[in-house]
Amino acid sequence: xxxxxxxxxxxxxxxxxxxxxxxxxxxxxxxxxxxxxxxxxxxxxxxxxxxxxxxxxxxxxxxxxxxxxxxxxxxxxxxxxxxxxxxxxxxxxxxxxxxxxxxxxxxxxxxxxxxxxxxxxxxxxxxxxxxxxxxxxxxxxxxxxxxxxxxxxxxxxxxxxxxxxxxxxxxxxxxxxxxxxxxxxxxxxxxxxxxxxxxxxxxxxxxxxxxxxxxxxxxxxxxxxxxxxxxxxxxxxxxxxxxxxxxxxxxxxxxxxxxxxxx
Amino acid sequence: xxxxxxxxxxxxxxxxxxxxxxxxxxxxxxxxxxxxxxxxxxxxxxxxxxxxxxxxxxxxxxxxxxxxxxxxxxxxxxxxxxxxxxxxxxxxxxxxxxxxxxxxxxxxxxxxxxxxxxxxxxxxxxxxxxxxxxxxxxxxxxxxxxxxxxxxxxxxxxxxxxxxxxxxxxxxxxxxxxxxxxxxxxxxxxxxxxxxxxxxxxxxxxxxxxxxxxxxxxxxxxxxxxxxxxxxxxxxxxxxxxxxxxxxxxxxxxxxxxxxxxxxxxxxxxxxxxxxxxxxxxxxxxxxx
Numbered sequence: 001x002x003x004x005x006x007x008x009x010x011x012x013x014x015x016x017x018x019x020x021x022x023x024x025x026x027x028x029x030x031x032x033x034x035x036x037x038x039x040x041x042x043x044x045x046x047x048x049x050x051x052x053x054x055x056x057x058x059x060x061x062x063x064x065x066x067x068x069x070x071x072x073x074x075x076x077x078x079x080x081x082x083x084x085x086x087x088x089x090x091x092x093x094x095x096x097x098x099x100x101x102x103x104x105x106x107x108x109x110x111x112x113x114x115x116x117x118x119x120x121x122x123x124x125x126x127x128x129x130x131x132x133x134x135x136x137x138x139x140x141x142x143x144x145x146x147x148x149x150x151x152x153x154x155x156x157x158x159x160x161x162x163x164x165x166x167x168x169x170x171x172x173x174x175x176x177x178x179x180x181x182x183x184x185x186x187x188x189x190x191x192x193x194x195x196x197x198x199x200x201x202x203x204x205x206x207x208x209x210x211x212x213x214x215x216x217x218x219x220x221x222x223x224x225x226x227x228x229x230x231x232x233x234x235x236x237x238x239x240x241x242x243x244x245x246x247x248x249x250x251x252x253x254x255x256x257x258x259x260x261x262x263x
Numbered sequence: 264x265x266x267x268x269x270x271x272x273x274x275x276x277x278x279x280x281x282x283x284x285x286x287x288x289x290x291x292x293x294x295x296x297x298x299x300x301x302x303x304x305x306x307x308x309x310x311x312x313x314x315x316x317x318x319x320x321x322x323x324x325x326x327x328x329x330x331x332x333x334x335x336x337x338x339x340x341x342x343x344x345x346x347x348x349x350x351x352x353x354x355x356x357x358x359x360x361x362x363x364x365x366x367x368x369x370x371x372x373x374x375x376x377x378x379x380x381x382x383x384x385x386x387x388x389x390x391x392x393x394x395x396x397x398x399x400x401x402x403x404x405x406x407x408x409x410x411x412x413x414x415x416x417x418x419x420x421x422x423x424x425x426x427x428x429x430x431x432x433x434x435x436x437x438x439x440x441x442x443x444x445x446x447x448x449x450x451x452x453x454x455x456x457x458x459x460x461x462x463x464x465x466x467x468x469x470x471x472x473x474x475x476x477x478x479x480x481x482x483x484x485x486x487x488x489x490x491x492x493x494x495x496x497x498x499x500x501x502x503x504x505x506x507x508x509x510x511x512x513x514x515x516x517x518x519x520x521x522x523x524x525x526x527x528x529x530x531x532x533x534x535x536x537x538x539x540x541x542x543x544x545x546x547x548x549x550x551x552x
Contacts, residue, residue, distance in 0.1 A: 152355035155324050159348040160370035160421065170369055174360040251360040251401060258403040 039221045044228070047221035052229055056210070061229070064195055064207040067123055071130025072191040076184055079135045083142020083180075084172060093143065100139070108133030108190075109197050121202040126195070133194040134187035141183030145176025178252050181245050188241055192234050207233075270297035270333075271457045272321070272425055277330035279316050290316040292482035294330070298425075303451050303458045305468035307515065308478030309523045314461045317483065318429045321459070322348050335424060344374075347418035351430040353410040357402040363389070364398040367417045374421075388420035391453075392446060408439035412446070419450060425457045433463070441499050444471055448497060465519060469493075469511045470502060477518045487518050 027041045052061065086093045112129055119125035149172060157163075157171050173180075199208030207230060214223035246253075279291040290313040298304045308314055319325040321332050323342040332339040334346060347370075350356040357366050364385055371381045389395050392412040402410050411431055418426055428447070432440045444467060451458055462468050468475045469491055477487040493507060502508055 150355050152350055152352050153358065155319075156348070156350065156356045158324060159322055159342045159346070160373060160417075161342055161344065162369065162373040166369075166373050170358065170361075174358070177360070251403075254401060255359045255403045 037220055039224070043221045044224045047219075048225035048228060051222045051225050060205050060207060060210045061233075063123070063205050064199065065233070067126050067206070068130065068191055068195040071127040071195070072134060072188060074127065074131040075133075075135040075187055075191065076138055078131065079138025079183065079187070080142050080173075080180060083139045083176075084146055084168065086139075087143040087146025087176070088172070100136075104136045104140070108194055112198055112201050116202055126198040126203070129198045130191050130194045134191040137183040137186035137190070138180065139183075141179045141186075142176055145179030146172055148179070149175045174251075178249055181249060185241060185245070188237060189234070192230075192237070196230065271300040271302070271335055272298040272459065273331075273333040274317075274321065275331045275333070277317070277320055277327045277332065279313070279320055279325065280328045289482040291320070291327075292484050294478075294483060294485055296476055296485055296488060298457055298459055301455050301457055302473055303448075303460065303471060304474045304476060305472035306459065306461045306476045306478060307463065307465060307468040307519065308483065309480055309519055310463055311481055312478045312522070313481045313483040314463070314478065315429055317478075318348075318427055318459075318461050322346060322427055324348075345424040347421045347423035347426050349411075349414050349418050349426070349428045349431045351433050353407065353414050353431075353434070354402075356414055357410060359401065359403055361401075362398065363394065363400050363402065363405070363413050363416075366402065366413055367420050370417065370421050384420040384422075385416075388416040391419055391450060392416045406439075408435045408443060411435060411443060415443075415446070415450070419454065422454075423456065425459065428458065428460045430462055431460075432467070440467075445499065447471060465512055465515045466503070469508060469515060470497065470499075475511075475515060477515060477522060479522045480524070486522055489515065489518075 023041070030038060030040045031042065033040050086096060108129060111132060115125050115128055115132075119128055153171065153175065157167055162171065195206075196208035196211075199206035200212045203209040207226060211223055211226040211230075214220070214226060274294055274296050277291060277294045278289070281288045281290060294317060296304075306314060306317070316325065320327045321339070323332075323339045323346070326340075334343050337343070358369065361369065367385045367388055368381050371384060376384075385398075386395070389398055392415050394409065394412050394416060397405060397409065397413075402413060405413070414431075432443050435443065447458070447460070448471065450456070460468070460471055462471075472491050475487075475489045475491055476485050477489065478484070479486045489511070491511060493502060493505070493511070
């Protein structure tokens with residue numbers, strides 16, 4: 001038990017060492033900076049507290065996070081559903097492949113002006129942008145994962161007459177799980193990018209909107225603090241994602257470890 | 264060959280031709296045999312004899328090009344309800360995301376059995392294969408032999424009329440293999456299930472079966488249908504060292520050697536190409552097993 005705690009301590013130490021060094025360096029190098037665009041870190045920290053703790057948390061951060069989550073979950077849902085459909089049907093795959101490749105090749109930010117023309121500049125349009133941009137890694141990974149379901153396992157399921165929804169829930173989705181989760185991880189960072197960009201284009205609130213506003217009104221320390229907040233938000237989400245991945249793919253990591261002979 | 268009981272499984276003139284990429288391969292030429300209710304029949308043949316193809320046709324996983332498979336009087340046109348299959352690749356036939364218990368229970372869930380009965384069957388089946396303690400483990404935490412026991416327990420819990428086994432012990436070590444062979448014999452005695460056991464191991468086929476069907480090389484036909492007149496009570500030590508076992512083994516061995524050179528499209532009286540010199544080494548190595 002004692003060694004376990006020591007082990008955790010060590011992990012934490014390794015994880016925190018570099019950030020602490022970087023912050024210290026930034027602090028030291030920027031202290032007494034007279035450059036208007038690169039204020040001292042101490043000033044940015046002060047601005048961070050003043051800017052974000054309070055009403056802005058509710059009026060700007062929360063709407064951003066809500067749009068991000070709805071858009072991201074929408075993308076996962078659509079991606080997995082379509083992926084299962086296409087992965088299980090060769091004809092459908094061959095018919096849709098060129099079209100999907102085309103849509104995937106369009107950089108999602110390029111669609112923002114068009115989408116805003118049709119869907120207005122409200123939340124719906126922003127959610128659509130996030131879904132459209134981040135659906136691809138989930139969709140394509142799901143297709144690959146579904147196609148690669150082990151043949152013996154598939155035969156086993158067939159011979160025990162495991163079909164329909166049971167087959168989907170107990171065989172197809174878990175078997176494609178590792179690939180789906182890898183796609184979801186990529187999709188998460190794309191979703192964050194699109195959340196910010198869509199708010200920078202046209203919005204009345206949100207994190208991206210705030211950062212642009214600060215920049216335009218020369219509130220430079222506030223602008224920096226917004227960027228820091230975005231970094232922290234992304235970091236927190238990726239930590240949450242790691243927890244989710246460890247829970248859903250526990251079997252996969254165990255299997256891999258046993259195949260490498262590290263029982 | 265007289266049938267003491269009505270046929271549980273009837274295979275009639277089954278032929279399987281694979282086509283694709285401008286090439287056709289006839290894996291199975293013409294197979295006809297039947298397995299009586301409650302019989303334990305082994306199919307043995309040289310490697311590449313289309314054993315797995317045949318088994319998949321019987322299991323309803325592959326459609327034969329021509330011919331029919333009949334199970335308990337009904338033509339097989341897809342995986343039948345009263346049949347279970349144990350595959351060679353145990354590592355790939357168990358669901359790695361489910362526990363041992365979950366694996367055994369899933370077919371029962373799919374068959375919509377009530378929860379109480381499922382629990383009972385799972386417990387009994389795991390006990391029958393000696394894995395009652397391991398119910399909460401994941402398959403990949405178990406040894407190869409134990410994993411194959413889980414696959415057997417899953418088949419046992421399913422209570423099929425016919426159990427197909429496709430070289431189930433080819434990938435486990437010799438000691439484990441002997442244990443598993445005895446497990447199959449004892450389960451067969453206890454459950455009264457009909458078993459069709461495919462193997463490439465001659466000793467295994469003679470030790471396990473009441474009958475041994477010897478297959479030719481691909482395109483495959485049945486070369487011989489041999490009754491194994493060993494006593495019903497068998498054990499690894501006495502049975503394998505009995506003179507009759509040696510005779511039967513010897514006989515099947517000769518047939519397999521013939522089978523290696525004789526394909527289904529040759530007449531039996533046609534002389535097989537003589538490559539006995541090249542096979543001398545194989546024989547010696549196998550005899551030392």
